[in-house]
Amino acid sequence: MTAMRLIYASAIDLRTDEAYYWTWSKEGVLSFLDHPPVIAWFIRFGTAVFGDTNLGVRFAGIVAMLVTQLLLADIVRRVTHDVRAVALAVLMPEAALYYGLLMAKVSPDVALIPFAVAMIWALVRLTESNDARWWLAAGVFAGLALSSKFTAVMLLPAVAAFMLVPKWRSRWLTSPYPWLAALIAVVVFLPVLIWNYQHDWASFRFQLVRATAIHALSLRTVGDYIGLQFGLVGFILLPVVLSGVALTAWRGYRRGDAVAILLSTAVIVPFGYFFWKSLSLRVGDTWPMFMWPAGFAAAAVNIAMLPRNGFPAWMIQSTIAWAKVAIISGIVFVVAVFLYYVVAPWNLIGRADPIGGEAGYEQVVERAQAQLQKTGATWIATTDYRTYAMLRWFFKDRVPVIQINERGRFEGFRDPGMNAIRGHAGLYVGREPDNTSPVWRSTTAIREPLERVERSWRGVVMDTYALEKLTGWTPELSPPKDSPLYRPRTLAGEFGTMGNDRGFVIAASVR
Template sequence: MSPLILLVIVTGLLRLLMASLMGLGIDETYMVAVSHHLELSYFDHPPVAWWLTHAAMWITGSDAPVIVRLPFILLFAVSTWLMAKITTAVFHDKQAGFWAALLMNLSPVYTLTSGGWVLPDGPLDCALLGFLWFSLCATGLIPDRHRWGSWLGAGLCAGLAMLSKYNGALVLIGLPLFLATVPGARVWLRRPQPWIAGLLAVLLFAPVVIWNQQHHWASFAFQGDRAGGLRFQPFAPFGVWAGEALFVLPWIWVPLILVWLRALQRGPAAPKSWLLALFAATPVLLFAVVSLWSSRHILYHWSAPGTLMLFPLLGAEVARRLQAGAPRLRRVIVGTAAFVLIALALVGSQMRFNWLSAAFGPGILGKGTDVAGGVDWNDLRPQLAARGLLKTPGLVIAVTRWNDAGKVDYALGGQFPVTVLAEDTREYGIVAPANRFLGRPMLLLTPDTHQADIAARFAPLFDTLTTQPPLTLRFAGYPFMTLSVLAGTGFHGLPPGDVK
């Protein structure tokens, strides 16, 4: 068995194990709950990840964590194979391909976020690697006799990338930049293939445009607003880069940036490395630049599609150094693998057995927290049912934050409509807007334990609003969150200013 196949199998099995041990994170639960509603697109992101989740639940009849994560685990296995295939073809070195694939699997932002969680990043990374492969073939950097097929493959993967996550478009920019800056490649700008490939990508993206047109361009506005702000923060890019390095692992991120800078320095004279550098450039630079003025929080994984394009360069560099004799480098790689495996074992066992609370008491997790969001609220429904609170005809469940909506919706198995009584409703403002439930009884659940304040705030929205005894959620036998519970009748609707 080849080392690459062994890598794919072992890492896939490890992800399946982690998927069965860990509950769904906040974003995962939200996506799973909302994926019951099949739409052309969605408020937060384009639809591919939601469609995959919907398909997994429809085929199996289950929304268990390991089931809904399975499509993403399989896609990352394909991504691992593609990374090795691309690197091997570019540098004519199977060892370089293996090291590129291994290092990608050792980087937390890829092996976790993209590799096994219900998030758009997994489909995006797989589509982008497919786009990179077909771009290399279409431009002749990798020998290929089927140029039309390669250009159509590039267009197909570009469309799938845009259907996965908006920031995928930042990587796609690299191909026209390459065609414009490499003299031997400019001939393609006068031929129909790249233009037809671009048209194919646009056509595949059409569901997102249609959905946005039907919903007042809500998703485009939401994502575009993240670049808003009018303040000058000269040191913000360093914070962004530090966060990105932490997510990738600093001793992997720094070499990635160094090989990227070297490829930029070589320029079009080394077209293969130049193409990889251009594919990475916009995502790597853009979010750091935006942080100079943006008042919004820049999430560190947004640039990950860019650094993904640099692993072939790093794999080739690692292979070259190991062939020259670099025992320290080999020890670093082995140490990184051990570090990642130990970290996964600690996190996985904690999320399954909650040994931190057993060893140090429940306070170690922080009062009122959701344990980093990785705990399912499995005992919510039994407790509500035991109190008889779910028997009210026409009952609607209300929460005060969108990130609680997914947790509640998932815990209740989608059996009750869940709505958000807040300005930021995300997809719940589309599939279950509060004002759709005028006159209906509501059960209001919130982690805020100041029940008197909650009752005073929301009482004007109901004919009656009565407080119920708080509800304590438990994680592996230990309390980790207390919910306030209020029962309302005759919902009046949200005031116009609160309707998203």
């Protein structure tokens, strides 16, 4: 399965958000508007080994999957001492589409997942050894998890319940170790805090819009959320995991079992929060993915604990049988999806295909290169971060590429090459209808239409792009914060999902 993920990572075109994070890896800033910086560090590690290639960008995701599996195996081994339960914990992620295949696609969630699991692992080691120093390791991993993605904060209730619900609560309330762990987490998270302090807390305000946005009740977004969980975790595996989490929570809170409380609460709280948000907002496809590894561990532990807790034989046999069916059918499904994208020549989903929907940019790049040579333009302008990222990925900074609006995204980025821009003609490349954006009214640019380019995948047109020659204007890299060229869309009140705005193939098919 790891070899399959390596092939997938090498063969499939980069998606726009992956290219966007790759641009971050080329910058030397402490943090970024959209997310904390660890994903940029991951990509920098991979490209240092394999260069600026698809595999280089994605390699850290392959490693993250393996690390996550090893940690899950050790968690279950220490709790159950049952090799069959350990095997289940290792195989469950392989049977889930997101982990078995799509962790090869880098995102902040890919960085968050191994650190979140490592924090849980450190607390399991604490329970097993009764050595309070494991709190300190948990603090390091918690800080790295927060430095990967802010949603790591949703694990805090699980840690609090782990600390306060069992009978050992008085020991930890008076011990310095949990508080030192919290301090360590803050220190590790300090680069993000420093960057935000320097930039008017931009990341926190940006993400707060999502967390506090109020929209009308929508059953469709609820269906999207539930459908995505079935698609990305597994149509059979998801019920197996949820039932295991429920029984683990029942055992943990009833008996004061610290590990059971930790594992189950690490799933229940985020799952409930995202369900609540889905009542009025489309939950991104990757947002909940950090919680399911704890669910896999809980389900594997639960299967080992059922006979020890005196459950009837029929229930034990049924649970084991469903787990086996979930793993076998899930792995078959993951392999089938892999073959569809890597081997098959068809497009069965049309424009809704999440991989094909972001493929084919080389067609746009080819025409852009031709127009650069024909018009004498020396730089490229865009008006959306996806096009910016893909153009920068393909041109590899041989030509300066600038997103002229939403400049708040690029705080602290290096000079893209203003000497090649100032006083020279530019080439605008924009997805229709982005080329009619009102931001152009804030500029003095003279726009000359050149041509329209279709981007297609397996015979289906995914998008159309307008190419225009720009003269009479030099873009401003650092416009005033009240300028329409500065504000990111979410901060400007246009609430949207960043990066993962297309449902995955299974959820799209269900819809």
